[in-house]
Amino acid sequence: MTAVAIDFGTSNTVVSIWEPDTQAPATLRFPSLSRLFRDGDDRDVAVVPSMVYVRDLDQMVVGEPVRSQRLGISQPKRFFRGFKRDLAADIRPPERTLDGQIYNAEAIAQQFLAEIWAAIQTLNIAPSVVILSVPVGAFERYLDWFQDAAIKLGLPEVKFVDESTAAALGYAVERPGSTVLVADFGGGTLDLSLVRTATLASDQTVLKAEVLAKADAYVGGEDIDRWIVERYLREMSMTREGIGEVGWQSLLAIAERLKIRLSQTSDTQAEVQESWLDEETFTAYDLRVQRSQFEQILEDQQLLEQFRQAIDDVLALGLRKGLQKSEIDQVLLVGGSCQIQAIQQLFNVYFGPQQVQVHKPFEAVAHGALVLTQVAGVEDYLRHGYSIRLWDPYTRSHTFFPLFEPGTTYPCR
Incomplete structure (x- = not known):
């Protein structure tokens, strides 16, 4: 089985593959799309800038050429960035008409992923499963769009995982029995996941992961x-x-x-x-x-206050499940924006500097997502409740019939 993970980010996108020879993830570099970004460990990481430039009706420029050639500066109306974030926004930027064609966030994001998929195939890689990471907040909105996009692109089997949960899996899978808190702060969102891993009683070499708590903020x-x-x-x-x-x-x-x-x-x-x-x-x-x-x-701008609130929410949810803050083994900061010193200092105050580390800021999500092919299962839960809205003709008003309560184990049966 060949597995590829795509961490479609607001600012940068990372694609990784599970190497069967080394039994480890590796980041893919596309000569025509990628740029090298220096991470906190002084390693060069290949990322694809999440940018699109519409040159004309039949040609779009994607990724690094848009940034390096400063195409968005010369003709900003033809330049698109942040479109991933717009997919789930309540208020979206207006559609643009270029050369008689209408472009919106869905159309641009679809074309961007199509170029990524074509680049994967150019490397003679034929994935049997594609894993897509999705933000904790507005998970369902992204999930619907990703599922539709996967069908249009003709992707093989597709799996989905929360971005911060993926990063936690990637770290914790090598440390069975550990409890890890991940803060994923990228270009568009802040996601936190608290994950615990354990070996199965029947097979001590097989891992199972449990998501204990999640929180998010729409800021990046x-x-x-x-x-x-x-x-x-x-x-x-x-x-x-x-x-x-x-x-x-x-x-x-x-x-x-x-x-x-x-x-x-x-x-x-x-x-x-x-x-x-x-x-x-x-x-x-x-x-x-x-x-x-x-x-x-x-x-x-109350950014640090939003972080404090998200951390408090995660710790409170963990406490309801019997987990004390002192039982968290490691706090991992991932995403390019987590390299901001003030963010790191905030987590150091909460958990102590010995517990906090910046972990593969650009690759952690994509690498961690590949772990889905290596674990026995992920016990996740629904962050939001779901109900059916019914119309009552006698009272001439709507009522709601609950289907799933918040906190219900996911997938549901």
């Missing part, structure tokens, strides 16, 4: 980029409309680079800057961010 690294730019524009007495869409996209790209540079240093006095050109007025400016300013932005 792309929000941080936007907050940096919005604060800068206020300080400069500028507006998004005044700098135009080209200027806005340029500043977002600069803000992301500055955020990464600040995340890679422990210097509390660090200051980073980069110049940009306002093409509306042909004036050059500097965007400068100090470490203290950056962390103040996170506090002002």
